[in-house]
Amino acid sequence: MNAAALMPDLPPVRGKLTAHAPLAPLVWFKAGGAADWLFEPQDADDLADFLAALDPAVPVMALGLGSNLIVRDGGVPGVVVRLGKAFARVERLDATSLRCGGGASGILVSSTARDAGIGGLEFLRSIPGTVGGFVRMNGGAYGREVKDILVEADIVLRTGERVTLPLDALGYTYRHSELPEGAVVIAATFRGHPEAPETVQAEMDRISAAREASQPLRSKTGGSTFKNPPGEKAWALVDRAGCRGLTLGGAQVSEKHTNFLINTGDATSAEIEALGEEVRRRVKAESGVTLEWEIQRVGRAAEGDGA
Numbered sequence: 001m002n003a004a005a006l007m008p009d010l011p012p013v014r015g016k017l018t019a020h021a022p023l024a025p026l027v028w029f030k031a032g033g034a035a036d037w038l039f040e041p042q043d044a045d046d047l048a049d050f051l052a053a054l055d056p057a058v059p060v061m062a063l064g065l066g067s068n069l070i071v072r073d074g075g076v077p078g079v080v081v082r083l084g085k086a087f088a089r090v091e092r093l094d095a096t097s098l099r100c101g102g103g104a105s106g107i108l109v110s111s112t113a114r115d116a117g118i119g120g121l122e123f124l125r126s127i128p129g130t131v132g133g134f135v136r137m138n139g140g141a142y143g144r145e146v147k148d149i150l151v152e153a154d155i156v157l158r159t160g161e162r163v164t165l166p167l168d169a170l171g172y173t174y175r176h177s178e179l180p181e182g183a184v185v186i187a188a189t190f191r192g193h194p195e196a197p198e199t200v201q202a203e204m205d206r207i208s209a210a211r212e213a214s215q216p217l218r219s220k221t222g223g224s225t226f227k228n229p230p231g232e233k234a235w236a237l238v239d240r241a242g243c244r245g246l247t248l249g250g251a252q253v254s255e256k257h258t259n260f261l262i263n264t265g266d267a268t269s270a271e272i273e274a275l276g277e278e279v280r281r282r283v284k285a286e287s288g289v290t291l292e293w294e295i296q297r298v299g300r301a302a303e304g305d306g307a
Contacts, residue, residue: 011053015042015084023071023080026063028128030220032071032269033299035080043086044156044186051182052160054079060158060182061298064130065105068137068223073269074300081184083132092116096193097151102132102186106139109190110204119195121149122203126211128223132185137296138172142207147172151189158182175227175294216254220263225276226291234291235259238279241286248275261295273297 010017021038024030041047051060059078063069083103090100090112098118100109106124109131113121123144127134134146135153152166157180171178179185211217226234238244238258246253250267253275254260261272280291 009055009058010037011050013039013041013050014046016040020075021080023063023066023076026082027066027069027071027222028220029066029070029222029263029267029269029272031073031263031267031272033073033075033302035076035078037079039079039081040084041081041086044154044162047081047184047186048156048160048162050160051156051158051184054160056158060184062102062132062136062184064103064133065128067128068133068295070222070269070273070295070297072273072297072299073302076299083130083184083186087132087186088130092118093189097189097191099187099189100131102130102135102154102184102188104131105129106131106134110200113190113192114197114200114204117194117197117200118192119200119203120144120192121190122200122207125204126207131188135170135185135188136177136179137175138170138177140175142210145172149190149192151191153185153189154187155179156184156186162186214257216256216260216262219254219260221254221260222272222295224259224294225261226259226280227294229289229291232289233259237283237287237289237291241279241282243279243282246275246279248278251275253279268302270301 018038021035023035024032061080063080063082087101087103090098090104090109093099096118106127110121110125123142126141127139138146150167152164154164156162228234235258243253244258245255249271250264251271252262252264254262283291
C-alpha cells in the first residue's frame with residue numbers, strides 16, 4: 001500500500017504527518033528507504049485518536065532513535081510513529097521510582113535516576129535508544145535488563161485503546177516481549193534502589209568507558225547485531241568464523257567489535273542485511289550455531305533486490 005493510496009483515508013491530527021518521509025536520517029545506519037507516512041503526535045490523545053480512526057488494515061510501527069534497526073531500501077509501508085519532546089519527560093515518583101516518557105533516552109533516564117539518588121538504572125546509559133524501544137525489546141546490557149526494573153508500561157494499542165500493563169503481562173524473554181503488533185509504548189515506570197548519586201555516577205562512568213573501549217561508537221552502526229546464544233557470546237562466534245573486518249559493498253563487520261555491522265560510507269540496507277546473513281552462514285558452518293538477529297529488520301526490499 002503506497003502513500004498516495006493512503007492519503008484520502010488518514011484521520012486528522014494535531015501533530016505532524018509527513019508523506020514519503022525519508023527514514024535514513026533518523027536511523028543510526030543512515031541507510032534505507034522512506035516511510036509511506038511519518039506521524040509525530042502532539043500528545044498521547046493525538047496518537048490514540050489517530051490510531052482509533054485509522055483503517056485497521058494500515059500497518060503501524062513505532063520508531064525511537066533508530067539505533068537497533070535496519071530499514072530496508074524499499075521503505076516502510078503504512079505509518080511510522082515517532083514520539084517527540086512531549087513524550088520525553090522523566091519525573092521522580094518516589095524514593096526509588098521514575099515515570100519515563102516513551103521518547104526519553106537512556107541517558108536522560110539514568111541521569112535523572114542519579115540526581116534522584118536511585119541506583120540500578122545505570123545500564124540504560126549504555127543503550128542508545130528510547131524507553132519505548134527498551135520496553136518492547138527488553139533492552140539490556142552489562143548484566144541487567146528492563147525486566148529487572150520495569151513496574152508497568154503505558155501502551156496505546158493499534159486500536160487506539162490505552163492500557164497500562166504490569167511487568168508480568170509483557171511476557172519478557174531475552175530481547176523480546178509479547179507486546180502486540182502496532183502497539184506504541186508511551187511511558188514506563190522503572191524502579192531501582194536508594195543509592196548515593198556519586199556511586200551511581202561512578203557506575204555510569206565505568207559503563208561508558210567500557211563501551212568506548214570495546215564498541216565502534218563513532219561509526220554508522222546498529223548496535224549489537226545478533227543475540228548471544230545460550231552459553232555463548234555472539235562476537236566470539238563471529239570472530240571464530242573469520243568474519244572480523246568482512247565486507248560486502250559498503251557494509252563491514254566491525255574490526256573493533258565483531259557483533260557490530262557498520263556502514264563505511266554509502267552502504268545500502270540490502271548490503272548490510274546481506275552481510276549479516278553471510279555472517280550467520282559462516283558461523284553456522286564453523287560452529288553449528290544459528291545466530292538470531294537482534295537488530296530489527298523492517299520494511300520492503302527495493303525493487304530488484306530480491307530480499
